[in-house]
Amino acid sequence: MHSSKRMGHYPSLSSVKCFMVLVCISVFSSASLASEPRLTLDYYKSTCPTVFEIVRTEMECQVLSDPRNAALIVRLHFHDCFVQGCDGSVLLDDTINLEGEKKASPNVNSLKGYRIIDRIKNKLESECPGIVSCADILTIAARDAVILVGGPYWDVPVGRKDSKTASYGLALENLPAATEGLLSIISKFLYQGLSVTDMVALSGAHTIGMARCVNFRARIYGDFEATSGKNPLSNSYLSKLKSICPETGSGDNNVTAMDNVTPNLFDNSFYHTLLRGNGLLNSDQQMYSSLLGIETRKLVQKYAEDPVAFFNQFADSMVKMGNIVNSDSFVSGEVRKSCRFVNT
Structure with a gap:
């Protein structure tokens, strides 16, 4: 399994400074690994052995009914x-007692797919009541969503607990915005322990995503032609x-695909769009066009050339x-009966 934290690439330092940095990293890593909750591939082997099959079957139905459902779950x-x-x-x-995240501006008009997770949860509660967390359901469903529209397979470590809190x-603060600058978005990924390489690769999920007019209006009436x-x-x-997407007036919620070539297929077409300078979102196109994007530009080219x-x-x-786990949830978290509410 992969660690939730990976060391990035550090610039060269003097030998003394380098030694001190490496010692600090070693101490920090040892402490983190000792206390970090562990996820495993066989967490539900004895308690709910059909969990992966149930999630996969429901996701097959959902993606078959509408391929766009795959992108909804990945974004969620x-x-x-x-x-x-x-x-x-x-x-x-x-x-009354909890302010959720659904109405925060990055989520309120962008996130859907909640009912899909509800359906999977209901089926699992019938099969294995009180066993499978909503956090694990969402993680497994995202993997299956990608596979079902042509993307890669990966093993999903499980054993997460559901939090009893949310943070509007x-x-x-943490979610990148479509109009945000490249360095700001990179910093948000680094804050999560994700590298620049992770950022460019994960942005490739936009190959199956849709965007609202309000998120690409400034781009198409701004530097798109340039x-x-x-x-x-x-x-x-x-x-x-x-x-x-009209320049003024209504239309904020009108949508279009971020990959206008193969919008329902998970492939590397998104990166070809950036090479052509046709990226729909400013945040995406900057990975290739920004003068500050030396590393990101090379990665965009690499993924365009090598699927x-x-x-x-x-x-x-x-x-x-x-x-990326919530350590507090491992200590005081729960397995929710309903993904929408904390257990009473």
Whole structure:
């Protein structure tokens, strides 16, 4: 299994400083590993051996009915893990005693798929009552969603607990925004223990995602022409986007695919879109076009040229993200009866 924390690449230092840094890292890593909750592949082997089969069967039905459901679940998982770790907090409804994350601006009009998780939870409660956490359900479902639209397989370590809390504030602070600058987004990934490589690979999930007009309006009426060049195909695509998303007035909730070539297939087409300068979101296109994106530009080129490299890194990065745990939940968390509410 993968650790939820990996050491990044450090710039060269003097020998004395380098020694001190390495000693600190060694001490920190040893302490972290000693106290860090462990997830395992066989956590439900004896208590709910059919868990993976049940999740897979339900996801097959959902993706068959609408391929876009795959992207909904992947996005839901991402938004969960970036706030308090992968603890199912994003699934909690507001109550008198709890302010959830669903109404935070990065989530309120962007996240769907809650009912899909509810359906899976209901089936698992019938089969294995009180055993499988909502956090694990969401993590497994995200993996299956990717596979069902052509993406890679990876083993999912399980054993998460559901949190009894949520954080509206952290949802505002931690989640990257579509209009955000490259360095700011990188810092948000680094804060989660995810590298620049993880960021570029995980952004590849946009190959099956949809975006709202309010999140790409500034891009298409801003520097889209500058990054895409004046060629007939790009001009035609831009005209189509402007018809979907008027510069003023209504239309904020109109949507279009972030990969306009193969929107329902998980492939590396998204990176080819960035090479053409046709990225729909400013945050995506900056990975290739920003003067500050020296490392990200090389990764975009690599994944555009080598789909196997993209698939392998995406799988590794999804495990790494899924292993961002809420340590408090391991101590005081629970297995919710309903993913929407804390147990009473």
